[in-house]
Amino acid sequence: MTMQNQLHHLSNEICAQHKNGDSVIRVAEVEFKIHKNILGRCSPYFMAVFYYDCTADNVFTICGLSPEIMDCIIHFEYTGIVVVTEDNVEALIMAADMFNVEDIVKICGYFLCKNLGPENCIGIWQLAIACLHYELQCTAWSYIVDYFEDVVPCEDLLQLTVQEESTVFEAILHWIDHKPQERKRHMKELFSKFRVALTGIEYINVHVKTNELVMKNVECQQMVSDALQLLCYMRREQSRAQAKVIH
Structure with missing residues (x-):
């Protein structure tokens, strides 16, 4: 079995386990079965929610993000695997920052650094400030300065x-x-x-x-x-x- 197949098998196995979890996270009417001890161990945010926001039915409602992003966060907590794309990176890094999942923040930051361009560097710089991601903020700022002549015509400058x-x-x-x-x-x-x-x-x-x-x-x-x-x-x-x- 190749390493990729092993990881895929492990991912499926662990995800099957969390479907029989002891609690539920609800996001926009979508419910995710989870184990409180696993998410709480990986995220100070969830540890606080599970400790202070006790519910009789162990259902915890999370607002401010999509079910797709919540699924990415939970999947990572169980498998250590997260798929970052241009379409989800902004929402994912904001969610990971909110939940204090530093590993996802770092992965998203690396992805954004590798994809800096004149048309998105200002937006990435602003995003880094919002997430308090100092390394990404410095990298984006350096890009703005080094390629300012190319950044000037871009729409983001007016925003x-x-x-x-x-x-x-x-x-x-x-x-x-x-x-x-x-x-x-x-x-x-x-x-x-x-x-x-x-x-x-x-x-x-x-x-x-x-x-x-x-x-x-x-x-x-x-x-x-x-x-x-x-x-x-x-x-x-x-x-x-x-x-x-x-x-």
């Missing part, structure tokens, strides 16, 4: 939150700093992709306006000036509106 917008400016600076003599001529074009006004007056004055590359580029200076004028105008209008409400 950054206000809090994350400063990332664009920092990425521009890192990308240019890697080969300054060759890349600083691209400053105007890249800076135009940076939504300056979204970062706020304080960030602009402290980090953007005083930057050497910005100070040496007339077009960038003008964009900064326009952003500050817009923000000052909005602040004045907000103050006037509040004054009218008080009176």
Whole structure:
């Protein structure tokens, strides 16, 4: 029997055992028979649920994920095997993070690192932050910086939150700093992709306006000036509106 066949046989054998489990996990009306001691031993989350959320019928309802993802988690707990794909990796790493199944988090992180590209690196970076996956976060950030010129045209750049917008400016600076003599001529074009006004007056004055590359580029200076004028105008209008409400 080959190693692959042995693993398949073992997987089927163990899965058959857990179908006769002592408890049930219910996800979106789908029920999974499990052994509390096995899942509790592998996951601090389940250990807490089984200990503090005692039910007479030993049925535990889990919300916030699909039955397919729950099946992947349970299958891994019994067999040590998980199938990660482009379609399930995001939901799987989020679920594994929620259940504190570190091995699946690492496997998903490795999968995402191997599949980084200009069109998904920002989304993977955001996902890594949400999962507190520091290694994946650093790898995705390095990719953004190293290939920023290719990342700029991608739709994900426009989906950054206000809090994350400063990332664009920092990425521009890192990308240019890697080969300054060759890349600083691209400053105007890249800076135009940076939504300056979204970062706020304080960030602009402290980090953007005083930057050497910005100070040496007339077009960038003008964009900064326009952003500050817009923000000052909005602040004045907000103050006037509040004054009218008080009176």
